[in-house]
Amino acid sequence: MFIENGLGMSLGTIPIISKSKTRSISAENPTGEAGEGGKASSNLGIGRKGRPCIGLKQGEIATLADITGTGCIQHIWITVPDTTDKGSFVLRDLILRIYWDGEDVPSVEAPLGDFFCNGFGIRKNVNSLPIAVNTSGGFNCYFPMPFEKSAIMTIENQHEGDVTGFFYQITYSLFDTLPKNTGYFHAQWNRQNCAALGSDFKILDNIKGEGQYIGTYLAWASLERCWWGEGEIKFYIDGDKDWPTICGTGTEDYFGGAWCYCDPKTKTPGSYSTPFLGYHYYEEATEIDGWYGHKVPMHGLYRWHIMDPIRFEKDLKVTIQQIGHNGRNLFERSDDISSVAYWYQKEPHNNFQNLLSRENRWPK
Numbered sequence: 541m542f543i544e545n546g547l548g549m550s551l552g553t554i555p556i557i558s559k560s561k562t563r564s565i566s567a568e569n570p571t572g573e574a575g576e577g578g579k580a581s582s583n584l585g586i587g588r589k590g591r592p593c594i595g596l597k598q599g600e601i602a603t604l605a606d607i608t609g610t611g612c613i614q615h616i617w618i619t620v621p622d623t624t625d626k627g628s629f630v631l632r633d634l635i636l637r638i639y640w641d642g643e644d645v646p647s648v649e650a651p652l653g654d655f656f657c658n659g660f661g662i663r664k665n666v667n668s669l670p671i672a673v674n675t676s677g678g679f680n681c682y683f684p685m686p687f688e689k690s691a692i693m694t695i696e697n698q699h700e701g702d703v704t705g706f707f708y709q710i711t712y713s714l715f716d717t718l719p720k721n722t723g724y725f726h727a728q729w730n731r732q733n734c735a736a737l738g739s740d741f742k743i744l745d746n747i748k749g750e751g752q753y754i755g756t757y758l759a760w761a762s763l764e765r766c767w768w769g770e771g772e773i774k775f776y777i778d779g780d781k782d783w784p785t786i787c788g789t790g791t792e793d794y795f796g797g798a799w800c801y802c803d804p805k806t807k808t809p810g811s812y813s814t815p816f817l818g819y820h821y822y823e824e825a826t827e828i829d830g831w832y833g834h835k836v837p838m839h840g841l842y843r844w845h846i847m848d849p850i851r852f853e854k855d856l857k858v859t860i861q862q863i864g865h866n867g868r869n870l871f872e873r874s875d876d877i878s879s880v881a882y883w884y885q886k887e888p889h890n891n892f893q894n895l896l897s898r899e900n901r902w903p904k
Contacts, residue, residue: 543556543558544558544559544560544715545558545560545610545715545716545717545718545719546558546560546611546612546614546713546714546715547612547684547686547718547719547722549614549684558713558715559715560611560713560714560715561713561714561715562711562712562713563607563611563711563712563713563714564577564709564710564711564712565604565605565607565708565709565710565712566592566707566708566709566710567591567592567593567594567707567708568580568590568591568592571606572605572607572710572712578590592707593704593705593706593707593708594706594708595702595703595704595705595706596634596695596697596702596703596704596706597697597702598697598699598700598701598702599697599698600696600697601694601695601696601697602694602695602696602697602706603692603693603694604693604694604695604708604710605691605692605693605710605712606690606691606692607687607690607691607692607712608689608690609689609690609714610687610688610689610714610715610716610717610718611686611687611691611712611713611714611715612684612685612686612687612712612713612715613684613685613686613687613691613693613710613711613712614682614684614685614711614712614713615680615681615682615709615710615711616679616680616681616708616709616710616711617678617679617680617707617708617709617710618652618656618679618706618707618708619677619678619679619707619708620634620652620677620703620705620706620707621703621704621705622653622661622662622663622677624699624700624701624702624703624704625701626699626700626701627699627700627701628661629661629699629902630661630699630703631651631652631653631654631658631661631662631663632651632652632653632654632659632660632661632901632902633651633661633697633698633699633700633898634651634652634653634695634696634697634698634699634703635649635650635651635652635695635696635698635895636648636649636650636651636652636655636693636694636695637649637693637694637695637696638685638691638692638693638694638725639690639691639692639693639694640687640688640690640691640724640887641687641688641689641690641724641887642689642690643887643888645891645892646892647724647725647726647727647887647889648725648726648727648728649727649728649729649892649895650727650728650729650880651729651901652679652695654729654757654759654878654880655681655727655729655880656671656673656679656680656681657671657673657757657820657840657842657880658673658679658840659757659758659759659821659840659878660759660761660821660838660840662821662823663676663677664820664821664840665813665820666813666818666820666842667813667814667815667818667820668813668814668815668816668817668818668842668844669682669815669816669844669846670682670683670755670844670846671683671842683725683754683882684725685724685725686718686722686724686725687724688718688722691712693710698898723750723751723752723884723885723886724884724885724886724887724889725882725884726751726882726883726884726885726889727880727881727882727883728744728880728881728892729878729879729880729895730742730743730744730878730879730880730881730893731876731877731878731879731896731900731901732876732877733876733877733903734763734874734875734876735862735874736874737872737873737874738872739862740771740774740859740860740861740862741771741859741860741861741862741877741879742857742858742859743756743758743773743858743859743860743879743881744856744857744858744879744881744883745857745858745859746857746890746893747852747855747856747857747883747885747889747890748854748855748889748890749854749855749885749886749887749888749889749890750852750853750854750885750886751851751852751856751883751884751885751886752845752849752850752851752852752883752884752885753775753845753849753850753851753852753856753858753881753882753883754844754845754846754849754850754882754883754884755842755843755844755845755846755880755881755882755883756773756794756841756842756843756858756879756880756881756882757840757841757842757879757880757882758795758839758840758841758842758860758877758878758879759838759839759840759877759878759879760838760839760840760841760875760876760877760878761836761837761838761839761875761876761877761903762836762837762838762839762873762875763836763873763874763875763876764864764873764874764875765866766864766865766866766867766871767800767864767865767866768791768837768839768862768864768873768875769790769791769792769800769801769839769864770790770791770861770863770864770865770870771790771791771860771861771862771863771873772787772788772789772790772791772794772860772861772863773786773787773788773791773794773858773859773860773861774786774787774788774858774859774860774861775787775850775856775857775858776855776856776857776858776859777850777852777855777856778852778853778854778855778856779854779855780857784859786850791841791860792819794843794860795817795818795819795841795842795843796814796816796817796818796819796843797812797819801819801822809822809839815844816843816844816846816847817842817843817844818841818842819839819840819841820840820841820842821838821839821840821841822837822838822839822840823837823838824836824837824838844882856883858881860877862874862875862877876903878901
């Protein structure tokens with residue numbers, strides 16, 4: 541029974557008593573060891589909120605968690621100021637990485653904000669089942685992240701200056717064994733700006749092995765005029781070449797909306813945030829925001845395949861078309877799109893493509 545080894549948690553399994561051990565890592569207990577929390581001193585004395593957070597020097601890679609044994613990360617909470625005296629965009633300048641079972645390359649690599657469905661370096665609430673972002677910038681992740689031997693989580697500060705006040709708590713369970721068919725959690729960020737007309741944006745590519753795709757986040761800046769979301773998502777599964785096994789019907793359809801997200805009363809985009817899918821962010825950037833120097837509609841969208849995972853046995857590629865509509869005809873677009881793909885697979889996994897430099901993660 542999964543609950544016995546710390547997996548399978550749900551409302552229905554809460555009454556089941558498990559022998560797994562609960563531990564939690566934070567700045568107040570960096571190792572997560574039993575009986576080692578809250579020992580630092582403040583002006584109120586020993587053990588009175590003496591070390592609630594850490595600071596990140598410019599260029600520093602800090603280890604947030606270094607766990608040995610068999611277990612599962614069950615909740616991650618992080619918050620950090622999104623601006624410093626060196627500028628904004630901290631949420632895309634901090635890089636989150638996670639390594640499983642002693643691997644040399646990460647299974648998770650993404651800007652902190654994008655991982656939590658907050659692209660563009662801008663905080664926005666998210667009300668979904670696995671990812672929740674709450675006022676004012678409390679980032680929560682409930683994706684279960686099992687491991688057999690070890691788990692290491694790091695944060696790299698690629699911002700122009702130091703970042704103070706980085707708060708975090710990582711709660712996990714330790715137990716004896718994992719089920720044989722357990723997959724490892726993966727997440728990868730990608731961005732493409734002004735691609736050639738007619739080319740599909742690659743959300744995920746070069747995935748080899750056995751697993752299941754469980755989520756998509758897009759931060760889409762529509763650089764061209766008119767409706768931007770006619771493009772269809774495609775899943776190329778287990779040897780698909782020219783044509784995919786799964787093809788959607790439109791961008792807003794894939795994310796659970798319809799008819800250009802248009803509110804019939806206001807004739808403007810209507811946002812929503814639900815447990816499994818959302819169009820939770822819409823805003824027109826201006827020069828004040830430091831983005832484009834003119835108004836550019838920016839869109840944040842997520843879709844969780846929790847109840848409908850996309851299973852693959854050998855390989856997987858995920859793309860989405862850049863197609864618009866001007867009221868008369870479809871037309872090819874070239875926008876600025878960033879994505880995070882989330883999936884589980886058995887290790888080992890192919891190395892990720894090199895993460896874009898800080899300068900190339902922002903608009904030209």
